[in-house]
Amino acid sequence: MARFTLPRDLYHGKGSLEALKNLKGTRAMVCVGGGSMKRFGFLDRVTSYLKEAGMEVEVFEGIEPDPSVDTVMRGAEAMAKFKPDWIVAIGGGSPIDAAKAMWIKYEYPEITFEEMCVVFGIPELRKKARFCAIPSTSGTATEVTAFSVITDYKKGIKYPLADFEITPDVAIVDPDLAETMPKKLVAHTGMDAMTHAIEAYVSTANTEFTDPLAIFAIKMIQNDLVGSYNGDMTKRASMHNAQCLAGMAFSNALLGIVHSMAHKTGAVFEDLGAHIIHGAANAMYLPKVIAFNAKDETAKKRYGVIADYMGLGGANDDEKVANLIAYLRGMNDALNIPQCIKNYGADSYPCAQGFVPEDVFLARLPEIAKNAVADACTGSNPRKINVEEMEKLLKCCYYDTEVDF
Numbered sequence: 001m002a003r004f005t006l007p008r009d010l011y012h013g014k015g016s017l018e019a020l021k022n023l024k025g026t027r028a029m030v031c032v033g034g035g036s037m038k039r040f041g042f043l044d045r046v047t048s049y050l051k052e053a054g055m056e057v058e059v060f061e062g063i064e065p066d067p068s069v070d071t072v073m074r075g076a077e078a079m080a081k082f083k084p085d086w087i088v089a090i091g092g093g094s095p096i097d098a099a100k101a102m103w104i105k106y107e108y109p110e111i112t113f114e115e116m117c118v119v120f121g122i123p124e125l126r127k128k129a130r131f132c133a134i135p136s137t138s139g140t141a142t143e144v145t146a147f148s149v150i151t152d153y154k155k156g157i158k159y160p161l162a163d164f165e166i167t168p169d170v171a172i173v174d175p176d177l178a179e180t181m182p183k184k185l186v187a188h189t190g191m192d193a194m195t196h197a198i199e200a201y202v203s204t205a206n207t208e209f210t211d212p213l214a215i216f217a218i219k220m221i222q223n224d225l226v227g228s229y230n231g232d233m234t235k236r237a238s239m240h241n242a243q244c245l246a247g248m249a250f251s252n253a254l255l256g257i258v259h260s261m262a263h264k265t266g267a268v269f270e271d272l273g274a275h276i277i278h279g280a281a282n283a284m285y286l287p288k289v290i291a292f293n294a295k296d297e298t299a300k301k302r303y304g305v306i307a308d309y310m311g312l313g314g315a316n317d318d319e320k321v322a323n324l325i326a327y328l329r330g331m332n333d334a335l336n337i338p339q340c341i342k343n344y345g346a347d348s349y350p351c352a353q354g355f356v357p358e359d360v361f362l363a364r365l366p367e368i369a370k371n372a373v374a375d376a377c378t379g380s381n382p383r384k385i386n387v388e389e390m391e392k393l394l395k396c397c398y399y400d401t402e403v404d405f
C-alpha cells in the first residue's frame, strides 16, 4: 500500500495571501525569519488578515537560515506560553521548517530532537494546533511536504524530519511574495526544485500519482527558471507554482542521494566561514548522480523519458542521459552556479579555488560519505550505493571529474 498526502487546502495566485481571513481559530502564532517579510510589508499583511479573522496574534521572529535545534526549542517554548491553535509560518524553507519542528515540540513537550528524527515516527499532531505555510522562495515546497530540515550545529549535520503528520493543513502559494527574491536566491531555490522533481521521478517510490506532477514541474522549470532569474516576473510566478508541483511529487515519492549528499555537506565546512547552500549543492551534485544512477537500467529509461519530455533529443537512452546532464550543467552556467565544490566560492559564485580546500575536503570525506549513505533520502535512490562508492562520487563532485563506476 502507498499513501499520497497533500494539504487540505491550497490557495494560489496573485493576492491569495488574503485567504488568511478564512482561517477559523482564536490564537495564531506567526513564525518568520530575519526580516525580508517584514521589510516588504508581508508580515504586517499577515497579522492584519489574521486579526480580521478574529484571532489574537503573536509573532515569533528571527528564525535563521538553516535553522538550528536551539531555535526550534525556543519557538516551542514561546508556543507553550501563547497556546496558539494556528501556527502560520511565512518565509523561505527555513522559517517554515523550523515552525514545523516547533509544532511537534509544542504538541509533545517531552519529545526529544532524536525522537523527532525517527522517519515516519512523529506522533499524531493537531491536538493543539493546525498549520498554515506561506512560501516566499520558489524551491523547497515545504508548504506541501511531509519534511522539515533542521541543522544540528554541534555535529554539523542537517537532519530531515519526515512524516505526513507535518504536511501543512493549508498552503498559500502567492507569487507576490516571490517577486522580492534576490537573483542568487532565485537560482538556488529553482535548482532545488529541479532536483526535487527529477529525484522524485526516478525514485523507487514513484507512482502514477507522483509522476505527472514531477514531469510537468520539470518542463515548467526548464521553461521558466532562467527567465525568472533574469527578472521576468511572469516566469517568476510560474516558478512559484512549478516548485510547489515538484514538492507534491517528492513529498509522496521521496528523493534520492543528491539530497543525501547536500544534507551532509551543507554545514560541515561551516568552520571555514561559509555554507554550501542547499540548492547550489543540489545543482552541482545532480549531474554526477544522474551519471551514477544511469547504470541502473530502470533509472536510465526514466532519465530518457525526462530528456524526451524536455525535447533534448538523443538516439538512445545513453545519448538522452548525456544530453540531460549537459542541459543541467548549462542551466548551472546560466544561473552562475559552480559545477563542483572545488570551484564553490564562499559567496556561492564560481571561482578557481573555493572556500573548501582540498586537504580539508579529503580529511572529512570518509565521515561525510558515511553520513550521506545513512541519510533518510538514500533509501529511495534508484541505485544502491555503499560508503566506498559514495566517497568516489563525492570526489567527482569536488573535482568535477567524470563518473565512470
Ligand SMILES: NC(=O)c1ccc[n+]([C@@H]2O[C@H](COP(=O)([O-])OP(=O)(O)OC[C@H]3O[C@@H](n4cnc5c(N)ncnc54)[C@H](O)[C@@H]3O)[C@@H](O)[C@H]2O)c1
Pocket (backbone or CB within 6 Å): 033, 034, 035, 036, 064, 065, 066, 067, 091, 092, 093, 094, 095, 097, 136, 137, 138, 139, 140, 141, 142, 145, 146, 147, 148, 149, 158, 177, 178, 179, 180, 181, 182, 185, 189, 192, 278, 279
Ligand atoms: N522541508 C522540505 O521539504 C525542504 C526541501 C528542501 C530544502 N529544505 C530546507 O530549506 C532550507 C532552505 O530554504 P530556502 O531555500 O527557501 O531559503 P531560506 O528560507 O533559508 O532563506 C534564505 C534567505 O532568503 C531570504 N528570503 C526569503 N524569501 C525572500 C524573499 N521573497 N525576498 C527576499 N529575501 C527572501 C531569507 O530572509 C534568508 O535570508 C534549507 O535548510 C533546506 O535544507 C527543506
Ligand SMILES: [Zn+2]
Pocket (backbone or CB within 6 Å): 140, 192, 196, 259, 278, 282
Ligand atoms: Zn531540496
